Amino acid sequence: MDIYTLVTIVFLVAFLAIGLYVSRKTHTVEDHFVMSRSASAFFITGTLIATNISSTGFIGFSSTITQLGPTRYTIQYGATMMMSLFLGLYIGRFLFRMKLMTISEFFTKRYEGKLVHIGASVVIFLSMTVYMISVVLTSIMVTHGLFGWSTKISLIVILTLLTLFTTTGGMRSVVVTDTAMFIVIAASALIIGPAIIVALGGIGSAVNQAAQSIPYIFELQGNSPKLIGYMSILEMNVLSCMLVGGSPQLISRVSIAKSERELGKAMVYLAVLFPVVIIVLLYPFGFFPLFNSGVEPADAFVWTCKNLVPPIFGAVAIAGVMAAALSTISSLHQQAAVALSSSIIKDIFFPKMSSSSLLKLNRYCTVLIALIVYAFVSNPAIKPSMYLDALLFANAMFAAWVPAIYLGVTWKRANTNGAVWSIFLSVLVIIAVSVLRNNGKLPIWTPVNVIGLMVSTTTMIFVSLFTKPNLDNPVYDEIHQKAV
């Protein structure tokens, strides 16, 4: 066993131990779903960064940046920060006041009727599961490259570990473990990115070499024609907004904060720290082609860990990738299980279910989702390179219900008809456009999430305007009474 395998296993065992240790404090449904609303800004920042970066950020983006240039894919983090601030300092405060246990609960409290609740819950469950498949696919690339494990062995190890601490500790275990992982991820960022620049002789030397052989890295669109590059930048920025503002695994962190100020503080920490981690970690991979190492772009990160830094640092960085993967998957896993158990099975079929039964059901659902992901990813027809398609599709699905949340919080006239039509119509459009794009019937640069967001927003506004409003909504009035 080499040092890379040894250190990664030590870190994995440590994360599992932390998760299980913290789970001792989890007794009630509120503990399990929202850690009894006790998280400080430090924990919220840690879990948000760890969940957001994922193994897609490390392996997927370092690979893409190596091929296409550094700015095209990392420029999206500007939109990530803007949306985080909008969420934490404005919208999140209203959601916080609603005391939500699950994101689907927003639809029950704000809109009348079951249809909107069912639509939102199904979209959340599906998008979380597809997103989880995307991140698992990139994690398998890591375990294969690092340990030489087959897809099935990797899946069994990853899903067993996650299922263990997600079923026992719920949100509390996920958040505390995420924060520990964030520290390892930040350490990895500080080691690996700068190592590339140092190996090229410093920033001056690296830039001079790049100007001769890869001048495209100084352009925003990178190594692509301008139209494709700029449309991709647009899509990735909208994707980021959707990811932060609409993805349940991130928006659910609003409900764990111990106060509104603590939530706002976390978003300010995030807006300053996250760009530093991203730029230091990922931007230098734009210079990677200068090594002429002959390695595949997908292996650029692991190659850097093994060749440009002392083995112990490289091992910690690789453990950081595993940490990023596990933290994201655990959050997605937890949210998918909550959507399936609480928002779909309990709310629709067994509304009178007791808290203890719900807790048990949630644990069964966590195991069931792990099995579903296993079945999909172990299918030979699913290739690791499909991770980006899965990510973009899952993300586009968030566009279906984001207007129903954001307009529901800020616009009193937003009504149930608008929310129902907005969700169902945009889901159909998103699926149709995704299929047409993948079949080559639409140009590859067609931004699915932008189209989905435009359809859902305009539908929400027009249907709400032209159907009977529900202006005596007590929830809307209550959350706005406390606002200044």
Next chain:
Amino acid sequence: MNRNLGLYWAFGALFILVVSIVTVAIYYPVKWPTIFYLTWVISPGIVGGLVFYNMDKKEVWGK
């Protein structure tokens, strides 16, 4: 409760932005795309810090 917290973080982000832009201005042959990129990615920290400082000053937080 430190009411200047937002201000400190805003200055921190401003410092990072200035250092990054100066580095690009000194070394890069094509400067503006990277300067735009850095400004887009780092400046939300400045805006966020200032907004948070203002919210703290006005005590807008609910219980």
